[in-house]
Amino acid sequence: MLATGAVGTMQNRSERDTFAEMYASRLARLWAVERGLVFGRLDHVDEGRLYIGKLGMTDDEQLRLLIDWRAPVAQPFYRATPAAPMGVTRRRHLQTKGRAVIGVDDDLLDLDSLTDDDRATLNGEAALLAALDERRTGRMRDIVATIQGEQDRVIRSDLNGVLVVQGGPGTGKTVVALHRAAYLLYTHRERLERRGVLILGPNLTFLRYIEQVLPSLGETDVLLSTVGELYPGVTATARERPEVAALKGDARMAEVIAKAVRDRQRVPRKPVELTIGRITLTIDRSMLDAARNKATRSRRPHNQARAVFVRSLLNALARQQARKIGKGLIDDDELADLREELRTEPVVKSALNRLWPYLTPQRLLLGLYGSPERLGYAASELSPQERALLRRDGGEWTESDVPLLDEAAELLGEIDEQVLRASAMQAEEELAAARQAEESEREAELAYAREVLELTGLSDVMEAERLAERQRGDGPYLTTAERAAADRTWAYGHVIVDEAQELSHMAWRAVMRRCPTRSMTIVGDIAQTGSAAGARSWEEVLDPYVAGRWRQERLTVNYRTPVELMAVAARVLATIDPALQAPTSVRELGVEPWSAPLPALAELVKAEVGEGGKVAVVVPDALLESLGAEVAATVTGAVVVTPGSGRAGNPGAGSGRTGNPGSGAGRAGNPGSGAGRATARPGTDPAGASATGVGRAGAAAALDAPVAVMGVADAKGLEFDSVIVAEPDLIAAQSPRGPSDLYVALTRATQRLGVVHERPLSQALRGLPSRSPASANDL
Numbered sequence: 001m002l003a004t005g006a007v008g009t010m011q012n013r014s015e016r017d018t019f020a021e022m023y024a025s026r027l028a029r030l031w032a033v034e035r036g037l038v039f040g041r042l043d044h045v046d047e048g049r050l051y052i053g054k055l056g057m058t059d060d061e062q063l064r065l066l067i068d069w070r071a072p073v074a075q076p077f078y079r080a081t082p083a084a085p086m087g088v089t090r091r092r093h094l095q096t097k098g099r100a101v102i103g104v105d106d107d108l109l110d111l112d113s114l115t116d117d118d119r120a121t122l123n124g125e126a127a128l129l130a131a132l133d134e135r136r137t138g139r140m141r142d143i144v145a146t147i148q149g150e151q152d153r154v155i156r157s158d159l160n161g162v163l164v165v166q167g168g169p170g171t172g173k174t175v176v177a178l179h180r181a182a183y184l185l186y187t188h189r190e191r192l193e194r195r196g197v198l199i200l201g202p203n204l205t206f207l208r209y210i211e212q213v214l215p216s217l218g219e220t221d222v223l224l225s226t227v228g229e230l231y232p233g234v235t236a237t238a239r240e241r242p243e244v245a246a247l248k249g250d251a252r253m254a255e256v257i258a259k260a261v262r263d264r265q266r267v268p269r270k271p272v273e274l275t276i277g278r279i280t281l282t283i284d285r286s287m288l289d290a291a292r293n294k295a296t297r298s299r300r301p302h303n304q305a306r307a308v309f310v311r312s313l314l315n316a317l318a319r320q321q322a323r324k325i326g327k328g329l330i331d332d333d334e335l336a337d338l339r340e341e342l343r344t345e346p347v348v349k350s351a352l353n354r355l356w357p358y359l360t361p362q363r364l365l366l367g368l369y370g371s372p373e374r375l376g377y378a379a380s381e382l383s384p385q386e387r388a389l390l391r392r393d394g395g396e397w398t399e400s401d402v403p404l405l406d407e408a409a410e411l412l413g414e415i416d417e418q419v420l421r422a423s424a425m426q427a428e429e430e431l432a433a434a435r436q437a438e439e440s441e442r443e444a445e446l447a448y449a450r451e452v453l454e455l456t457g458l459s460d461v462m463e464a465e466r467l468a469e470r471q472r473g474d475g476p477y478l479t480t481a482e483r484a485a486a487d488r489t490w491a492y493g494h495v496i497v498d499e500a501q502e503l504s505h506m507a508w509r510a511v512m513r514r515c516p517t518r519s520m521t522i523v524g525d526i527a528q529t530g531s532a533a534g535a536r537s538w539e540e541v542l543d544p545y546v547a548g549r550w551r552q553e554r555l556t557v558n559y560r561t562p563v564e565l566m567a568v569a570a571r572v573l574a575t576i577d578p579a580l581q582a583p584t585s586v587r588e589l590g591v592e593p594w595s596a597p598l599p600a601l602a603e604l605v606k607a608e609v610g611e612g613g614k615v616a617v618v619v620p621d622a623l624l625e626s627l628g629a630e631v632a633a634t635v636t637g638a639v640v641v642t643p644g645s646g647r648a649g650n651p652g653a654g655s656g657r658t659g660n661p662g663s664g665a666g667r668a669g670n671p672g673s674g675a676g677r678a679t680a681r682p683g684t685d686p687a688g689a690s691a692t693g694v695g696r697a698g699a700a701a702a703l704d705a706p707v708a709v710m711g712v713a714d715a716k717g718l719e720f721d722s723v724i725v726a727e728p729d730l731i732a733a734q735s736p737r738g739p740s741d742l743y744v745a746l747t748r749a750t751q752r753l754g755v756v757h758e759r760p761l762s763q764a765l766r767g768l769p770s771r772s773p774a775s776a777n778d779l
């Protein structure tokens, strides 16, 4: 199709594009499910055999070969138990490598037909345990073959309403949330394909870690983002102190922003005099009050209400002018003429701009941070110390600025570029005319596209709107996710928030705005809250929006951390709150966590790399640079993750750029096919990344490296074969939620855990067997 090139009539070309798009996305789906395509078999009492796989497939005669794991008939594969066999006699797990079956593992569910021999050899968990023991690759994998009953309930839970999934570390919250996205897209394709699904994660490294799960499930139209990327056109790159971030996330900031907008609509104390030619007009308080009240009563956002304000004020000025030139009463036409003349007068224009300026969210916020007077008015409810925390002159945006920009954008409304550019007199008219022209052009294109689709018989595989959009030729073909990413006001069909405990009040407001239907999955663990602005309970988070109308599921089994490691983490959890329950680990490996002196760190890391698998060194923020440099200088390939942005650099090699900027271009998926489409924000494209390596390419370096050194915030949600935690007590002391941070750090390993320290260890960690680099290989 592509080799044909852009030849022929418009119709030929659009047919070619449509077919090419259809084949490319089919091919991408097939590539993505190649690994582990078939993984299960169900033997039914009366329906015979069904094979379960990542996709549904039929042969040329339309005979069913493979059932999609999300189809209702596949449900017994995850839910059937000997007590409730759901008509199934046997469930078989198939393990494959490439296209060869390398293992078979049976559950016999019809207990009555079991012989004693069968009972002795029954091992239904073998497939799960084999999956859990696999070495980590630095990327999350799908778990369709081994989804457990409690997880299946979450995955298939109803689309509507807010579902909270609370579970300890390693209980599969993230992986389950991603499978839920795939399930929902499969089951409610119509609704979700149009509106899209948004998945929010805690940082770019995490997004990079999970982005392959959905394409490997055959789903390609989901937007992955962090809160810091939610506002199109703004990249949050700067860091700020935790107390500043906490304040910016505080619910009181909503009123601060609202007052900051009102501040820009304030009536000056003294009348404003305007000299035009030989006459002087006066804008007095009553005229201003009347114009402002009219604008406020219009209930439009600031930038749109400006038109009401301006018109009212110009009318009053026109009447005053008529009086001054001795015209007395004037009719409507004369009034309109005078008004439009006044509108173009430079003194009038500049007065209007001072009295009710057009404002962008960026200008409003920087104006607020930059002026003690403005802060004094807008943040009068905050203490002087708090106001001082907000003071700043210019500078880069931080992650906690993003929800504030979003809040401001909501109150200000959009300013059309054209309005700003066009002359004040013609702006509105020009805009209206342009809109009309655009609309009729669009309609013509749409009609043409419908015709083409009908002629080619493709109307069921491609929407006319999409085709019309492509034909307009004003940019590349955009998927739902890509269009949503560029549009701040996009309303998603479903929103999934992972590590949701970290979101501030203001971030929740921005998220809720993007999901007016409140069809959401909120995934997290209150015990892991690290951010000072984060959640203390799900009630506190959700009651302002959906009081009494949200449901909760709990995940209780830890599939990541072995029993021996979890015992240590559980002691730390008890220091946070003795009432909190650690999840139960399913694996026991017989490898005890160890402790060692801090100066041995680099040698121990080397020893761990020798053991194989991915190694992470989790360090207190204050020691990131020094310990990172130390490890990078000793261990080849070690990468240090710079907080906040998912940036990764290699100080040892003197280069900040370690990713592969050419890969993926913001689209995740099978690199072989190049057509996967779990979309990343345009701003974070590796291709668009700056020379410092910001973005997912940088984040990828941390995941692909044999060793990554990072703070807790960047380790959130990730896992590694081996983890070394440096100065655990400093991590616990680094913020008010420090003990939760330590709990997170201790629960990242799937196999081995060690702590290195110079400071004395707290009670919870005391007594770990000590290890020296020399004895590394003996352990």
Ligand SMILES: Nc1ncnc2c1ncn2[C@@H]1O[C@H](COP(=O)(O)OP(=O)(O)OP(=O)(O)O)[C@@H](O)[C@H]1O
Binding pocket: 128, 131, 132, 141, 143, 146, 147, 148, 151, 167, 168, 169, 170, 171, 172, 173, 174, 175, 176, 525, 559, 560, 716, 717, 718, 719, 747
């Ligand atoms: N049913 C399953 N089959 C195979 N692997 C599973 C299953 N459930 C979870 N896992 C694995 O357990 C690990 C932990 O899962 P995940 O990261 O989703 O946990 P989490 O609850 O989000 O953890 P945290 O809160 O610590 O971020 C992952 O490697 C995941 O693939």
